[in-house]
Amino acid sequence: MSGNVMDKAIETVKKATDADQKGEYAEAVRLYEHAVEYFLHAIKYETHGDRSKQTLRLKCSQYLDRAEELKKHLAKGGGKKKQTVSDHGHTNSKKSNDNNSDSDEDDDKRKMKDQLSSAIVTEKPNVHWDDIAGLDAAKEALKEAVILPIRFPHLFTGNRVPWRGILLYGPPGTGKSYLAKAVATEADSTFFSISSSDLMSKYLGESERLVKNLFEMARANKPAIIFIDEVDSMCGSRSEGEHDATKRIKTEFLVQMEGVGVDNNGILVLGATNLPWALDHAIRRRFEKRIYIPLPEEKARQKIFELRVGSTPHGLSHRNFYDLACKTDGYSGADIGIVTRDAIMQPLRKVQGATHFKMIQGISSLTGEHRSDMLTPCAPNEQGAIEMSWLQVEPAQLAEPIVTVMDFTRSLAKTKPTVNHDDLKNFEDFTRDFGQEG
Incomplete structure (x- = not known):
């Protein structure tokens, strides 16, 4: 494709959307x-395959559809919001035209705000600080902010102002999103939970307007927190071959x-990423505090096991949980969660695979009454074993x-850990250069 022609096409579309x-x-x-x-001229020189041509043709169709809509609007008496060179010096009454264009602009803004309203967390996630094992420095920084x-x-x-941007980074499964849920629960503020898909649009110029509207909504609902998970997917490093639309989104975000020119007091941007080194350096600078969320230490791993088991009936002692913590060096919180979920499913598998049951005294978890005819799985050679399957057992x-x-x-x-030594080395290098321990 002729890059010169494509540049002209993109530049002309930008001017068209501005107008x-x-x-x-x-x-x-x-x-x-x-x-x-x-664009059609560029398609003739396209050498990157049918998919690129199809994308360009789709864009052409969208722009022509918009042009037809505007022609119909003009034919019905709609006009320009302000004079252009084509007026040749003649002045016309523009009051009704102003009202029409303002109405269109208000409709667009309303649609965007409706689109973003789903990102507002209306029900608190019910995750509290005490539900998170370890990460004391990160929790203190978030409380401070x-x-x-x-x-x-x-x-x-005066000069003492709260932090405006905090970046949580670290290996997958260490609790970054969980910390954000705790913030949403504990903070008496409007919480926006945003992903890159909420801000991406196929229409040229709309993505950056969504970013602008997001911050306008946050300013209108202060105090507000904008949480962006996987922020690197939207704010990665800029490069020469990057699409123009992606560059504009980053620029608007910056x-x-x-x-500049607006009041951002009472607004915190909270970002989370597994790839902090992939962030654009200007975006990285906007996050004033960059907190490393590492793999849990031994004491934190023990608490994660205890929290994950919770009220599930078990026979583990405090010492057993400590031993499990010692055996899981290098496991993330999510890894431990998977281990625990699998372990507490084991009793159900015993029930499902049992061929014999025996009667015991106990309390029915279904009715809460004390019964002497409760049935539990047992070995075929155990005293009192009754040959039967779990389908023959009454639920109560x-x-x-x-x-x-x-x-x-x-x-x-x-179940093996999901984070390897090379990954940890990258995080340690980034923390040494740009971050701080969490």
Whole structure:
């Protein structure tokens, strides 16, 4: 493809969308049609396959459809929001045209805000600070950035201002998103949970307007927290071959985070990523605090095991949980969660695979009553063993076996850690250069 022609096409479309937004509809029609001509010319020189040609043709169709809509609007008496060179010095009454274009702009903004409203977390996730094992430094930093300014605003005057941007980074499964849930639960503020898909649009210019509208909504609902998971997918390093639309999204994001000409007090941007080194350096600078969320230490691993088992009937002692923590060096919180989920499923597998059951005394978990005819799986040679399958057991009679250390041993044998040494080395290098320990 001729890069020069493609550049002209993109530049012309940008001018067309700008004219469209300003209500200069006749000019927008002219530019859309010129842009399509450039794109069609570029297709003739496309050498990258049918998929690229199909994408360009789809764009041409979208721009021509928009041009036709504007032509119909002009034919019905709609006009330009302001004069252009084609007026040749004649002045016309533009009050009704202003109203029409303002109405169109309000409709667009309303649609975008409706699209973003689903990102507002209305129900608190019910995750509290105590539910997170370890990560004390990260929790203290988030409390300092979120809780203190809301509860004690008089403490933040003069040069003492709360943090505007915090980046949580570390290996997958270490609790970055879980920390964000705790912030949403504990903070008395509007919480926006955003992913890159919420801000991406196939229409040229709309993605950056979504970014702008997101920050406008946050400013209108202060105090507010904008949480962006996997922020690297939207704000990666800029490169020469990068698509123009992606560059504009990053530029708009940078402008909105910097808050030039607007009041960003009471707004915190909280980002999470597994690839901090992939972030654009300007975006990285906007995150004033960059906190490393490492793999859990021994004490934290023990607490994660205890929290994950919770109220599930088990026979593990404090010492058993400590031994499990010692055996899982290098496991992330998510890895331990998988081990625990598999282990506490073992009793159910015993029920499902049992060929014999025996009667015991116990409390029915279904009715809560004490019964002497509860049935639990047993070996065929055990005293009182009755040959039957679990399908023959009444639900209220079933006494589930408790979780044992052996169940965890089996689960550990088939569940390996998901983070390797090379990954950790990359995080340690980034922390040494740009971050701080969490």
